[in-house]
Amino acid sequence: MEVLDAAQRLERAGHDVIHLEVGEPDFPTPGPIVEAARAALDDAGLGYTPALGLPPLREAIAGHYRDAFGVDVDPARVVVTPGSSAALLLAMGMYADAGDRVLMADPTYPCNRHFATFVGGVPGLVPTGAETGYQLTRALLEDAWTPDVSAVIVASPSNPTGTCVDAGEVRAIAELCRQRGAALIVDEIYQGLVYGRDPETALAVAPDAVVISSFSKYFQMTGWRLGWMVVPEDAVRDVEKLAQNLYICAPTPAQHAALAAFAPGTLAILEERRGILAQRRDVLLDALPSTGFRVRVRPDGAFYVYCDVSGVCDDSFALAHRLLHEAHVALTPGRDFGFNRPGEHVRIAYTQDIPRLREACARIRAALA
Amino acid sequence: MEVLDAAQRLERAGHDVIHLEVGEPDFPTPGPIVEAARAALDDAGLGYTPALGLPPLREAIAGHYRDAFGVDVDPARVVVTPGSSAALLLAMGMYADAGDRVLMADPTYPCNRHFATFVGGVPGLVPTGAETGYQLTRALLEDAWTPDVSAVIVASPSNPTGTCVDAGEVRAIAELCRQRGAALIVDEIYQGLVYGRDPETALAVAPDAVVISSFSKYFQMTGWRLGWMVVPEDAVRDVEKLAQNLYICAPTPAQHAALAAFAPGTLAILEERRGILAQRRDVLLDALPSTGFRVRVRPDGAFYVYCDVSGVCDDSFALAHRLLHEAHVALTPGRDFGFNRPGEHVRIAYTQDIPRLREACARIRAALA
Numbered sequence: 001m002e003v004l005d006a007a008q009r010l011e012r013a014g015h016d017v018i019h020l021e022v023g024e025p026d027f028p029t030p031g032p033i034v035e036a037a038r039a040a041l042d043d044a045g046l047g048y049t050p051a052l053g054l055p056p057l058r059e060a061i062a063g064h065y066r067d068a069f070g071v072d073v074d075p076a077r078v079v080v081t082p083g084s085s086a087a088l089l090l091a092m093g094m095y096a097d098a099g100d101r102v103l104m105a106d107p108t109y110p111c112n113r114h115f116a117t118f119v120g121g122v123p124g125l126v127p128t129g130a131e132t133g134y135q136l137t138r139a140l141l142e143d144a145w146t147p148d149v150s151a152v153i154v155a156s157p158s159n160p161t162g163t164c165v166d167a168g169e170v171r172a173i174a175e176l177c178r179q180r181g182a183a184l185i186v187d188e189i190y191q192g193l194v195y196g197r198d199p200e201t202a203l204a205v206a207p208d209a210v211v212i213s214s215f216s217k218y219f220q221m222t223g224w225r226l227g228w229m230v231v232p233e234d235a236v237r238d239v240e241k242l243a244q245n246l247y248i249c250a251p252t253p254a255q256h257a258a259l260a261a262f263a264p265g266t267l268a269i270l271e272e273r274r275g276i277l278a279q280r281r282d283v284l285l286d287a288l289p290s291t292g293f294r295v296r297v298r299p300d301g302a303f304y305v306y307c308d309v310s311g312v313c314d315d316s317f318a319l320a321h322r323l324l325h326e327a328h329v330a331l332t333p334g335r336d337f338g339f340n341r342p343g344e345h346v347r348i349a350y351t352q353d354i355p356r357l358r359e360a361c362a363r364i365r366a367a368l369a
Numbered sequence: 370m371e372v373l374d375a376a377q378r379l380e381r382a383g384h385d386v387i388h389l390e391v392g393e394p395d396f397p398t399p400g401p402i403v404e405a406a407r408a409a410l411d412d413a414g415l416g417y418t419p420a421l422g423l424p425p426l427r428e429a430i431a432g433h434y435r436d437a438f439g440v441d442v443d444p445a446r447v448v449v450t451p452g453s454s455a456a457l458l459l460a461m462g463m464y465a466d467a468g469d470r471v472l473m474a475d476p477t478y479p480c481n482r483h484f485a486t487f488v489g490g491v492p493g494l495v496p497t498g499a500e501t502g503y504q505l506t507r508a509l510l511e512d513a514w515t516p517d518v519s520a521v522i523v524a525s526p527s528n529p530t531g532t533c534v535d536a537g538e539v540r541a542i543a544e545l546c547r548q549r550g551a552a553l554i555v556d557e558i559y560q561g562l563v564y565g566r567d568p569e570t571a572l573a574v575a576p577d578a579v580v581i582s583s584f585s586k587y588f589q590m591t592g593w594r595l596g597w598m599v600v601p602e603d604a605v606r607d608v609e610k611l612a613q614n615l616y617i618c619a620p621t622p623a624q625h626a627a628l629a630a631f632a633p634g635t636l637a638i639l640e641e642r643r644g645i646l647a648q649r650r651d652v653l654l655d656a657l658p659s660t661g662f663r664v665r666v667r668p669d670g671a672f673y674v675y676c677d678v679s680g681v682c683d684d685s686f687a688l689a690h691r692l693l694h695e696a697h698v699a700l701t702p703g704r705d706f707g708f709n710r711p712g713e714h715v716r717i718a719y720t721q722d723i724p725r726l727r728e729a730c731a732r733i734r735a736a737l738a
Contacts, residue, residue: 046592114614120489223621245483252592
């Protein structure tokens with residue numbers, strides 16, 4: 001947030017800032033989704049929906065698991081939420097009581113720490129490095145496990161690292177959680193945004209996992225605030241009550257809009273955009289070495305590259321500050337994502353077009369020369 | 370929720386159920402608001418907004434305090450939220466740490482208890498009766514105060530009682546909170562829906578209160594999920610960080626729509642509807658005595674009548690069940706709202722037109738004859 005504020009101040013002063021810090025796709029919401037919203041404004045009631053979401057949307061989401069992943073999900077287990085933020089909060093409300101520890105990778109999506117703390121839980125940060133793709137493994141979890149662990153959060157693809165967890169590892173982690181009586185929460189918020197591999201869901205190998213997903217990233221509906229989760233059948237009623245109390249329901253216009261998200265015409269637009277993101281990633285991975293930034297793990301998802309900048313600086317926060325002011329390039333310093341060598345890392349979001357990405361790398365190169 | 374489920378089952382079986390349990394206005398969202406949403410779908414970016422909300426909307430809300438209440442509010446203190454649910458959650462996150470007690474009237478809006486518990490706080494229910502309009506007073510709070518109190522919630526107009534707190538009492542409560550170092554949170558979610566009195570805001574007499582409001586009730590935008598809060602200046606930065614972590618931002622289409630909420634044409638529609646609600650209230654207050662339901666305090670706000678049913682039953686939950694199945698009239702039993710003589714009370718929502726309200730009273734009368 002501080003980087004964004006400073007970047008906006010520079011822009012107001014007339015500077016051309018390249019934003020590589022923004023975790024938001026630069027594509028507009030696909031036309032068919034906006035069209036569906038427009039039709040809903042004309043025709044639909046815009047009152048509260050059931051707490052778990054519009055029934056046809058829950059069915060459409062279940063259909064997506066069947067069509068895209070070959071996984072059978074009962075629509076009754078699908079919970080439509082006001083953004084995946086609300087889904088993460090619900091999951092913490094369900095699976096972390098006061099004093100419970102929630103294990104998560106470090107680096108991690110920063111809100112995960114805050115959600116755990118908000119409900120009185122304790123974030124248990126497990127340092128992860130390049131050797132495991134910055135991801136948790138069953139072995140890392142076994143080493144980190146303490147008796148107070150009530151839940152594990154795995155993110156695939158991950159923010160900030162853009163890496164995925166392979167199905168075999170998800171299966172092994174799920175087995176461990178089952179043995180130890182902990183919930184496995186899988187953040188699939190960037191599901192669909194993968195390159196050179198097929199999209200996956202943890203539900204294929206861990207049907208009892210709590211899976212969290214989003215219409216924001218792949219479906220490019222950020223401002224609409226809509227996500228979903230799939231929960232075990234025996235949790236549905238408790239999740240429903242908690243949802244009713246916490247937020248009543250997800251936004252109704254967004255739910256109607258999202259009914260068009262899985263239509264073939266929409267998916268064609270989204271797949272084309274996925275191809276563009278893949279090209280950007282490749283351009284960035286080619287250009288970054290010349291800046292002195294090292295990419296230790298080739299990212300294959302989301303729209304992030306997690307860079308080791310220890311070759312060019314002692315302190316990534318100072319580096320981000322310097323590059324913003326000297327090169328007008330905004331990056332996110334590692335300290336946003338945890339406590340595991342944050343000074344050695346920055347996150348780059350490729351939510352800019354290829355010429356801007358090339359220009360950003362050229363500016364960084366020049367500034368650090 | 371159980372009443373609603375049972376009522377819907379009866380409807381599916383072909384029965385004509387009169388819904389007096391629904392806390393949602395039966396008017397559609399006013400045309401100018403829907404129009405503004407439509408224009409936003411055409412023209413506006415639909416990405417994330419700043420966590421505190423679209424700046425023009427924050428200014429419009431501040432303008433509303435000036436125009437409708439003659440109260441000066443810096444737009445910087447206005448926080449646009451995804452429903453007032455999120456505002457209540459933010460307020461609890463800000464003002465209730467683990468073990469802190471949050472005093473609130475009993476009967477109360479049920480979610481308030483859950484919000485307090487969710488963050489590890491303790492709901493401190495203060496029984497309130499007809500003699501104080503079911504509202505907290507400074508004297509009641511002084512009697513109930515314990516050293517662990519960190520916040521007080523006052524609701525005016527109140528759900529479920531439809532009663533308001535007078536400005537003098539708000540001022541006295543604010544003074545007490547200030548002396549004891551507790552936050553005063555004023556739920557003004559039903560602001561504007563008052564009958565035979567002028568709308569008020571606690572900010573007129575307690576400028577340091579945390580005031581929570583909503584676009585759902587007076588502005589009839591329930592499904593859009595949009596509310597706001599006004600916080601003290603020194604809390605803004607912390608609320609911003611918490612909002613960013615908890616939900617990123619309020620729904621963008623709804624924020625654009627709400628820009629039309631304070632336009633004269635919209636307010637004219639809303640004031641006409643307020644007149645209709647006032648008529649319904651009067652019809653209900655005239656008809657209820659013949660059913661045996663007693664209204665001990667004349668409600669002057671929201672769209673609720675809180676009825677004493679001790680003259681016709683021993684148990685309001687059993688009564689609600691019986692009236693649903695024998696008269697096909699759905700009411701909310703007192704136990705939804707707390708532990709203070711819940712068996713003696715039901716809540717009636719006049720979110721139905723006058724003929725239906727008359728019919729409901731006739732059915733209740735016949736069933737209890």
